[in-house]
Amino acid sequence: MTLDENMETREIIRKIALLNALRYGGKAQPKPVLGKLLGECPHLRGKIKEVTSLIGEVVQEVNRLPLEKQRKIVEEKWPELLVSEKVEEERVLPPLPNVEKYKQVVTRFSPNPDFVLHLGSARAIILSYEYAKMYNGQFFLRFEDTDPKTKKPKLQFYDTIREDLSWLGCKWDAEFIQSDRLEIYYEHAEKILKDGGAYVCVCKREDFQEKVRTKQPCPCRDLTSKENLLRWKRMLNGKYSEGEAVVRIKTDLNHPNPAVRDWPALRIIDTKKYPHPRVGSKYRVWPLYNFACGVDDHIMGITHVIRGKEHLTNQARQEYMYQHFGWEYPEAIHYGRLKITGASLSKSVILQGLRDGLFKHWDDPRLATLAALRRRGITPEAIRCLIIDVGPKTADVVLSWENLYAYNRKIIDPAANRYFFVRDPRKLTVKNIPHAFTAEVPLHPDYPERGFRSYEIEPEKGEASFLVSNDDTDLLKKGRKVRFMGLFNLQVEEVEKNLIQAVFHSESYEEAKKLGAPLIHWILLNSGIPCEVVMPDASTANGVAEEACKKLSPNELIQFERFGFVRIDKVNKKLTVYFAHR
Numbered sequence: 055m056t057l058d059e060n061m062e063t064r065e066i067i068r069k070i071a072l073l074n075a076l077r078y079g080g081k082a083q084p085k086p087v088l089g090k091l092l093g094e095c096p097h098l099r100g101k102i103k104e105v106t107s108l109i110g111e112v113v114q115e116v117n118r119l120p121l122e123k124q125r126k127i128v129e130e131k132w133p134e135l136l137v138s139e140k141v142e143e144e145r146v147l148p149p150l151p152n153v154e155k156y157k158q159v160v161t162r163f164s165p166n167p168d169f170v171l172h173l174g175s176a177r178a179i180i181l182s183y184e185y186a187k188m189y190n191g192q193f194f195l196r197f198e199d200t201d202p203k204t205k206k207p208k209l210q211f212y213d214t215i216r217e218d219l220s221w222l223g224c225k226w227d228a229e230f231i232q233s234d235r236l237e238i239y240y241e242h243a244e245k246i247l248k249d250g251g252a253y254v255c256v257c258k259r260e261d262f263q264e265k266v267r268t269k270q271p272c273p274c275r276d277l278t279s280k281e282n283l284l285r286w287k288r289m290l291n292g293k294y295s296e297g298e299a300v301v302r303i304k305t306d307l308n309h310p311n312p313a314v315r316d317w318p319a320l321r322i323i324d325t326k327k328y329p330h331p332r333v334g335s336k337y338r339v340w341p342l343y344n345f346a347c348g349v350d351d352h353i354m355g356i357t358h359v360i361r362g363k364e365h366l367t368n369q370a371r372q373e374y375m376y377q378h379f380g381w382e383y384p385e386a387i388h389y390g391r392l393k394i395t396g397a398s399l400s401k402s403v404i405l406q407g408l409r410d411g412l413f414k415h416w417d418d419p420r421l422a423t424l425a426a427l428r429r430r431g432i433t434p435e436a437i438r439c440l441i442i443d444v445g446p447k448t449a450d451v452v453l454s455w456e457n458l459y460a461y462n463r464k465i466i467d468p469a470a471n472r473y474f475f476v477r478d479p480r481k482l483t484v485k486n487i488p489h490a491f492t493a494e495v496p497l498h499p500d501y502p503e504r505g506f507r508s509y510e511i512e513p514e515k516g517e518a519s520f521l522v523s524n525d526d527t528d529l530l531k532k533g534r535k536v537r538f539m540g541l542f543n544l545q546v547e548e549v550e551k552n553l554i555q556a557v558f559h560s561e562s563y564e565e566a567k568k569l570g571a572p573l574i575h576w577i578l579l580n581s582g583i584p585c586e587v588v589m590p591d592a593s594t595a596n597g598v599a600e601e602a603c604k605k606l607s608p609n610e611l612i613q614f615e616r617f618g619f620v621r622i623d624k625v626n627k628k629l630t631v632y633f634a635h636r
């Protein structure tokens with residue numbers, strides 16, 4: 055091949071390898087890559103040897119990249135391939151209503167940056183994102199941070215939310231921050247006051263509530279728009295203090311839900327006392343949720359709002375405002391509640407747990423925050439599959455962790471290499487070993503091409519010592535025969551408190567099968583690395599991981615054989631890993 059041909063072929067291989075890697079949890083396989091390449095470029099059939107070594111190189115390069123990075127490259131360079139892959143392989147969401155009414159589907163995710171996101175938020179994100187993609191539309195991220203007092207945003211959460219979205223692979227086409235948009239809300243407030251769709255109410259809260267409960271207007275409702283605008287100016291220039299005036303949207307006072315009747319749209323917050331983390335004390339009049347959200351959905355051209363059914367009342371409120379402005383309300387899809395057994399998806403419950411010291415941090419493994427799931431090695435692909443599977447159905451859904459694990463296992467099992475971890479180690483000595491052995495254990499039994507972990511056993515006077523797990527006590531009773539995985543078969547002779555004595559039995563795996571000897575894992579005494587496993591209930595399991603684990607790096611997902619899948623968290627003198635699932 056000429057240099058140019060070589061470069062060109064390399065790029066085609068890279069494309070095929072990346073797609074293959076995406077399909078198999080981040081690890082491309084050389085063989086299917088070769089097959090696909092020869093299908094695409096039949097002229098290479100005469101150059102198998104050159105091509106094979108090229109594939110070997112490229113596959114290695116690709117497999118060194120984390121899965122998110124692989125997906126990103128494909129998204130950027132060959133987005134059309136990703137689309138066709140999806141159609142082939144994945145479940146699809148039910149269609150959105152009235153798509154044909156709009157030029158382009160536009161959805162949004164609009165969190166208040168006052169806390170981290172959890173599995174429930176992932177549903178809003180993934181559905182909104184996927185629907186936008188499905189219809190070739192746009193997906194926006196909008197920070198709804200207009201309550202510096204009771205739901206005060208925190209600067210750090212703007213970034214953690216962006217990180218979570220990126221991690222989920224939900225790239226947003228535009229970002230808005232409501233605290234940058236106060237002038238826009240002021241303009242709309244002025245307009246709706248001028249047009250008589252709203253009024254500035256200066257009644258005491260209790261007095262207003264009493265009126266509205268009995269479906270009566272408060273005295274402010276019938277002010278002229280001139281008077282309202284005068285009061286509005288006073289709100290803005292500080293003549294009223296916090297709690298003294300509020301802009302209310304006129305609704306039907308007979309609406310069955312009192313909470314909908316003449317709902318508050320903008321109020322005063324003493325930002326000298328409660329400064330906003332982004333804009334400090336610059337503004338004192340702040341829109342409430344429904345006003346800011348409703349105005350923005352219209353201005354931003356949101357066509358489909360996908361959110362939980364707890365927002366149904368908000369829709370009822372906002373529709374009055376839309377009428378006053380002469381706007382058309384977007385299509386709204388309200389899905390049911392999502393619960394996961396054993397973990398709270400309620401922000402307030404999680405916050406209380408953090409305050410009480412029950413959870414050390416919001417990535418505590420007992421929580422279903424995205425940070426916690428990520429730390430445990432739950433992949434964004436698994437979350438995505440789960441959410442798409444549940445879809446936007448209106449019935450409540452109760453999931454078990456096992457539902458999520460099943461998706462995750464399918465994704466990481468082909469990618470995760472295998473290693474030995476001996477929990478609660480006990481010493482075991484084997485006598486009568488006839489000669490030196492080299493144990494070769496495959497990194498992954500289904501993919502022998504990935505290679506082996508290999509350990510030399512050099513007996514002294516026929517004897518060698520190992521560590522085995524206390525979990526295998528039942529298999530290591532006197533007289534029992536077991537096979538050390540990848541090594542040899544042995545028979546237990548004596549079980550003492552601090553030592554198990556055994557004798558070499560035979561070498562072959564076939565022999566072990568004949569004997570019915572169970573396979574157990576092991577580590578050579580005085581080798582390996584101390585290892586702490588953080589379990590889903592936040593307890594820890596301690597032991598030793600095999601020598602090869604010293605070379606692992608943070609974020610790798612591996613399987614400890616006969617123990618479970620884990621994510622590497624830290625590698626120092628000690629290995630710290632988080633347990634994902636079995």
Ligand SMILES: [Zn+2]
Pocket residue numbers: 254255256257262272273274275
């Ligand atoms: Zn009033």
